[in-house]
Amino acid sequence: MSAISRLKYGSPNRFEAFSWYFMRVSGAVLLLVAVLHLLIMHVWYGVDAIDYRFVVGRWASPLVQVYDLALLLFAITHGVNGTRWVIDDYIHSRGWNLTLKAALYVLTVIFILMGATVIFTFDPDTSTTALNTVAAVFAR
Amino acid sequence: MASAVASIWQGITYRGKDGHYAWMLHRAGGLGIVLFLFLHILDIFLVGVGEEIFEFFLFIYHSAPAKVFVMALLFGVFFHAFNGVRIILVDFWPEKFSNLKMQRTLFRIVVVMTLLFFIPTAIITVAPIFGVDLALSQLVGG
Amino acid sequence: MNYHKFDAVIIGAGGAGLMAALYASKNANVAVVSKLYPTRSHTGAAQGGIGAALGNLEEDHWEWHAFDTVKGGDYLVDQDAADIMCRDAVGIVLELEHMGLPFDRTPDGKISQRPFGGHTNNNTKQPVRRAAHAADRTGHMILQTLYQQCIKQDVQFFDEFQFMDLLISEGRVAGIVAYHIDSGELHVFHSKAVFFATGGWGRLWNITSNAHSLTGDAPAVLLRKGYPLEDMEFFQFHPTGIYKMGILITEGVRGEGGVLINGKGERFMLKYAPTIKDLASRDVISRAIYLEIAEGRGINGQDYVYLDVRPEVVNKYLAEDGKTNPDGSPRTISAADIEKKLPDIADFCRTYLGVDPITQPMPIQPTAHYAMGGIPTDVDGRILVDAANTPLPGGFAAGEVACVSVHGANRLGTNSLVDLVVFGKRGGIAMAEYCNQVELPPLPENPEAYAQAELASLMANPQGIPAAKLRKAMQEVMMMNVGVFRTDQLLTEALERVRELKKQFAHVYVSDRGKRFNTDLLEAWELKNMLELAEVTTLAALNRTESRGGHARDDYPQRDDVNWLKHSFIWQEGDNFRFDYKPVTIGRYQPQARVY
Amino acid sequence: MRVTLRIKRFNPERDEKQHWEEHEVDVEPNDQLLDALNKVKWYDDGSLTYRRSCAHGVCGSDAMVVNGRNRLACKVLMKDLGKKVTVEPIRGLPVIKDMVVDMEPFFARYRAVKPYLINDNEPPADRERLQSIEDRERFDDTTKCILCACCTTSCPSFWANGEYVGPAAIVQAHRFIFDSRDMAVHERLEIMNDTMGVWRCRTVFNCVECCPREIDITRAIGEVKKAILNGGVGG
Ligand SMILES: Cc1cc2nc3c(=O)[nH]c(=O)nc-3n(C[C@H](O)[C@H](O)[C@H](O)COP(=O)(O)OP(=O)(O)OC[C@H]3O[C@@H](n4cnc5c(N)ncnc54)[C@H](O)[C@@H]3O)c2cc1C
């Protein structure tokens, strides 16, 4: 019964309203960006046409870079916030709830960094990114 | 956790109508996409690591069993996208869209739109298994 | 022992109980005990409106309202009480509005009002718009609003506690014993005063507008404990209940222009009440319907007639009667008006009858509806223990369970809601005052003993007759024999039958042997109470050899002011019953023949 | 007509877990499900337990899951239910016995939204506060609620997280937020703006589908959401 024992509502917390609003706005953006992405990849090129060369070639255009970044940021923030809702819905134990959300946020940051690194620092000529340049330095 | 399972079970056994099933699909779709998104970021990231490992990923993606998952994902994305629009309409213009009649109409539109986008995409996606390439760029360009 | 101490305990959380709670809790420490969650009380079923001479749409005066009340009650009304009620009604309806009650509005923003049976302009004798309303869920809104205010005031509720016994010590009220339905345990509420607001007992009859929970527990307990009940022979049959089900179709339907039609397609009320026709008072219409049916003019010769609110029919008769709006234009009604003003009625018909009132007439028959009699009280809710107006110290009552008497022999539509709030408030104030004057009496010894014995005797039989069988038999005989028309023979038969059922009750068997939420046990106990009230109702009806208001004797068809312009009190003394009488308080209005 | 009632039973004094039990009853097509349950209780098994009072859908006592969907037993007719009818307690509230659930968490949510008019201005002495027909109409729909809990206990968001204030409480809040006589709009919106307030509504519409009073609940919730975003009800 503990899950339904809460009797007081109205502690000031604007974040929930913001996140709700953001889900709709980002959803609308994703409708264009993500669906278009899908159509380009699956309908226009066909996934089987995708290979290393293809992916690498795309980032030569700054437009594609910006597009992919927008897709990355919106999809991940939207998706992660949605996942946060789902966690809040089903995981009631405070400890687990916070742990899972913390893990989710850490993953989010890592994955945004990973995505952004590839998109912007990938050098088609050397096939390296900032990250593996750094890694290479350390390896030495 | 037990309560989470219980409530999901309640969701499945309750005989709700369109809105109820839309919600389940939307949620399942959303979570599915998130999972795939993480995977996708990972594989793209591996582009930076090297060609071989990335191609290995692509090999998996292009295999026939993986296509089943890709199909489910495609369906999920299209449904989630169009249903998302329905939710936005219902939420931002409650006086117009937040009644049962409109809800039914909108739901039907969502289903039609989803199928309209999903079916051709799906066909193009599975076609290579049978050695056919239906990608538009091929058709137009070829 | 589960023990609670309060200044006062209010039993019942309908309109009367909640109004009393609001006022009493301002000056005393009060608990409200109710067998239902408050918002489920039957006040919420009241549809049509609450009467008050606000005069928002046309000229009206509280004196007119009082006169209509007295005349409607066939002159058995205590006129001092009627004056108080009709005068206070105006202020209280405004007070309800101030509390937030969402009344419908007139174009200039005031509370909207509609015509209702028996409410007239005393000069022209034509129906007057007096019933303040919130669509056709006025009672629902009153109940909700009062409950809301109680929450605001932090009134303490004991929900799903069933009253079982009144405690008396040193000649005054000392509290109650209540059964906690969930745990099956008895709780003692030790208090200086007790307020009864438990509503009616329409479940004595087969066809009724009343809730399953309206079983007259409190009056039956009082009767068993040696206190009198007043005017028990007067029980109102509302003319328009849904055929076979009894679900009420408000008089508001006729207020909006609906008409009654017999099997020959005639608007038969023209015959019985030429002036106000379908808006005559309820007893008059119920009898008219019975007569039509008896003479073979029911629909297809069966035992029901039509209530017709189809716009084309209504508009035809409105034009025929020359009805106008306040601005003088002819009054008409559209399908949209019906949906708007009578949404719940439309819903009931569609749900339960599969009939759409906009395109089809509704099959109706009279339904047991309202107890005019009950626990005798004065105008401040004090319970009276005899015909000489001796109060029971600490005992209060209001609402349908009480008999003030403002309804006399027949209650006017909308007057019950007025009664609840006016006398609920007065009683609540008087009770708080009383509590501040006296000390808490000691608890009697073994306070739970009586209630325990009642429960134990019900659980005693390891097998026997299910209560439902007896209940059904009682309801049927009450409907057939103690209904709209009564005769010596019918009543005597009924009395025998009820007494026989009472005997059989000794063999009632409760099949749920558990403690928790044992509604089987409670239903059996409630049947015991109903049998008690069935017996006194029949006795009182046999006793009154005249026809007046809701009490129509075929063998004594005339009103007899010489012998019977008086209230009857009935006591149970062992297996015997005793009557006494109290004169009616007459004020400005001398009894006259009652024509509509 | 003979029907089978398949009823989910639970007796706290006997059972560890809920279990199904079947009863056959003869009913008229126009009987309410409540009549059928009464027949079982009165003549077959007195321990079958459920709440009921008004018997015509206005008191809100007898919400239950009928053939998988929330209904009032007194507002659904046997002829619309088929030969085999399943009956279960409403979901998301602790079961006490058979169809009887603990309503306290539900009413606690109701009380939490301050369900009463707040207007500290002295009302006019001997007349009503005026309100135009349009202003009255604005909140008409949500005044119809009978607190039966059908909506809240059909809401997946509530099942998932019982802290959600639930549609019934939002309906009550709406009734005051949009009442031109109420002065506490901001306080009310603050309550609704809680993490477990309106934002938990995922526009599932189960509530609307089963509300016996046919209230446009999702719309009311939507209007409250909008009012919060707009910082008030004006316009
Ligand atoms: C369908 C219908 C329509 C009506 N329409 C109108 C109308 O339009 N206008 C009008 O003026 N009147 C109308 N009436 C009459 C009016 O509604 C009732 O007379 C009135 O509501 C009774 O109110 P009350 O407060 O006395 O009791 P109720 O509202 O019946 O409440 C009784 C309370 O007592 C409690 N109770 C009962 N027994 C016990 C016990 N043993 N222990 C603990 N608690 C107990 C119950 O839980 C409940 O809370 C209508 C009546 C019906 C049935």
Ligand code: HEM
């Ligand atoms: C394509 C266009 C998209 C639109 C229009 C869209 C729209 C929405 C909307 C409006 C919501 C809120 C649902 C609610 O409040 O009930 C939502 C939830 C969600 N979205 Fe999206 N979305 C889109 C794409 C995505 C993508 C790409 C992802 C994953 C990365 C995603 C993951 C989620 C998740 C996990 C939720 C939470 C689900 C829930 O609470 O049930 N969405 N989406």
Ligand code: SF4
């Ligand atoms: S909104 Fe409808 S379903 Fe919900 S409690 Fe009120 S009446 Fe019942």
Ligand code: F3S
């Ligand atoms: S079912 Fe629940 S999610 Fe919203 S629309 Fe109704 S409250």
Ligand code: FES
């Ligand atoms: S018994 Fe009152 S709503 Fe069903």
